[in-house]
Amino acid sequence: MVLSHAASDSDVSVHSTFASRYVRTSLPRFKMPENSIPKEAAYQIINDELMLDGNPRLNLASFVTTWMEPECDKLIMASINKNYVDMDEYPVTTELQNRCVNMIAHLFNAPLGETETAVGVGTVGSSEAIMLAGLAFKRKWQNKRKAEGKPFDKPNIVTGANVQVCWEKFARYFEVELKEVKLSEGYYVMDPEQAVEMVDENTICVAAILGSTLNGEFEDVKLLNDLLVLKNKETGWDTPIHVDAASGGFIAPFLYPELEWDFRLPLVKSINVSGHKYGLVYAGIGWVVWRNKEDLPEELIFHINYLGADQPTFTLNFSKGSSQVIAQYYQLIRLGHEGYRNVMENCRENMIVLREGLEKTGRFNIVSKEEGVPLVAFSLKDSSSHTEFEISDMLRRYGWIVPAYTMPPNAQHITVLRVVIREDFSRTLAERLVIDIEKVMRELDELPSRVIHKISLEEEKSEANGDNLMVTVKKTDMEKQREIINGWKKFVSDRKKTNGIC
16 A cells, blocks of 8 residues: 655645745735745845845945954854843953953053053944044033033034035034035045134034045144144134044054054044954944043943943943954954054055056046055046946946945035955955956947937937927837947948048
């Protein structure tokens, strides 16, 4: 007697992964499904869709770290279930965070003794760090104005127009006027002299950028400090400086140790830095440190005890993972000064390789400076036929993600491409990128220019014979493309006839 068994719909063991019913129907996009699916199917479905993301290693738009050593990856996975805020439950993790704060404060030349504890905190990134630093400046300014019996309802911050959007968020969220020093063609950072001129009695701080997002350039914090010292002496004010070292904080100490930008300058009261940029940690970690305890008003620090012990906290959020804090400590002790210096020097060398390769093409102006964050910002010498946005779009076909963007006011007529050189961007990749950019330029040279494209689109409009009504003839993308190509062929053919070539 033969026994048979009919597989039910719920028996997935006999189905191929891609023949199972779980991948043959559309997935919910707005509502949670009623029924469960096998873990293997859930993994495969999500993994397949994620393949359409760009390759993080080739994402040259981002400053954020995309590679770490396998040993650090293990530490991250081992601590991924630890909540950073549970300090009493995870005292070692808290100790590692405090060690990181101390090391970073000493790196930035804070006036501390050998065993003196620094004032600072780990954050989700530099955005949160800047919010906290800004709140400290605002509260300290308000307290002083109240004590003097003066109005305290119109605080402002002076920055350059090149600041990252988190400064605009701080100003809008916490009701602080943002006074921006406008840029100009060829000068894409804040002018210290103009900044100091904009300072008034309501200025809670001047924010200087150590490593502009636009072109990587370091602003002259030393000159800003010196000018502000004179203005404070003349007016009786005590306007301080915050340094946004999100990108440059882990670069300047190793590549430009003699550059004075940090707590060596008396008016620098706080500094933020992104651990997930050139601190060489995956996304999700930033730091803010203060010069001393007096620069962080005590009333901004909360104390809680419902997790087991008295815990001070000064953050905008509460729960967050511990893994990035642990990863930062790993990098600090694993690399040390020697290792960070080697990494930053290698990044600078690869930046030079890319810069020189682009200059040799004869097609680009280099907008970035050699001193600063290791990146290359460049623009077309001749953008009459094609634009930087077209180059960015076509590089995607080779896997590269290279952003194109316009500069802020008053240099918004300048468009640039930017390549950020990170630790995992090797010389081979730099040379390969130059080759692919040259290919893209040759391809663009063979395409109709924007002028011909515009003429072709204008020809879509025709006037009806019966009246003066303008009728727009809608054409498919393929028809438009054919017209452009035919227009280009006709243009080339006419030029050949004009030149006497047959």
